[in-house]
Amino acid sequence: MKREPWMALACVACVLAVTACSSGTRPDAGDSLASPAPLLPYMGQLPPGADARAFAPGMVNTAAIELNGVFTPDGREFFFTRHLDGIGTIHHSVLGPDGWSDPVPLDVYGGSARSLAVDMAVSPDGDSLYFLGQHPHPGAPVDPTTDIWVSRRVDGKWSTAEVVPAPVSTAAEELYPVVVADGSLYFSSDRDNDAGRLALWRAQRLPDGRFAEPVKLPPPINHEAGIGDSYVTPDERTIVFSSRRLPSAGNGDLYVAFRLADGSWSQPASLGPGINTAEHEFCPMATPDGKYLFYSRRFGATWATTTEGEVHWVDMRILDPLRPAQG
Secondary structure, eight states, rough: OOOOHHHHHHHHHHHHHHHHHTTTTOOOOOSBBBBOOOGGGGGGGGGSSSSSSSSBBBTOOOSSEEEEHHHHHHHHSEEEEETTTEEEEEEEEEETTTOOOEEEOSSSSSOOOOEEEEEEOOOTOOOEEEEEEEOTTTOOOOOOOOEEEEEETTTTTEEOEEEEETTTOSSSOEEEEOOOSSOEEEEEEETTTTSOOEEEEOBBBBBSSOOOOOOOOTTTTSSOOOOOOOOOOOOOOOOEEEESSSSSSSSBEEEEEBOOOOOOOOEEEOTTTTTSSSSSEEEEETTTSSSSEEEEEEESSSSGGOOOOEEEEEGGGGGGGGGGOOO
């Protein structure tokens, strides 16, 4: 990928900003800062430019399978998923007086119950953690499908999660929630077809805190090839999503679409070879300040054959050249 002049300047500015926060300590030769001093943003990592890089090697990215990358709005908590004994498990790190804590599993179901919990999104007020869960709950079938769950912050701690009720969670599959500025939810579901093909839906948040009946997004966002994990900016004007639609570099790629002046959506554009590979790219999510895009890469055609998973991040301005001109 050709590096534009702003990209080099952005990298220099980010390095200076992070160095200032670390009270004058110099970064070491690795990806993280040498000092564990407090107030380090982005878990103390040097922000990327136009070239994507692995996030927090040795702390987030390890030899295990990792995915997702989500900060709270104040930037003081970070969530990601690590597979433990084959089960996707949310991990949590907090910025304290002595720097960032070691990531530990988050007990979202209570009693240390082990069930699938992945694909997190934090509400704009920082008090609700939504995620994809597969765990028994009242009204669920004997073999629960994936549903949208939510944990609330209570007295500074994350409470035992509850399933988000219908019309969001149903007997169909629901996955990858994203919360926008007004509290509404976007998520993927196969609720309207028998082929298991996912589509992107939007559920308006109502004044009483419930959600209205979800509405399916129009083409070209939804497509016969299906749509997977989708990140929607808080202003709902940009969508980055994973799909196997053409042109595809491999198992699944990341695309971006922009809302046009007439309210419709632009034709999705591939994020290109700097991001997409022959492996599966998915799990897009931006930092709360809108500066950096997180995404994941899975090595394996299916979860049963996956041998490795990585969390990456890149400057969000790589999307700018893909934005269509509007007359």
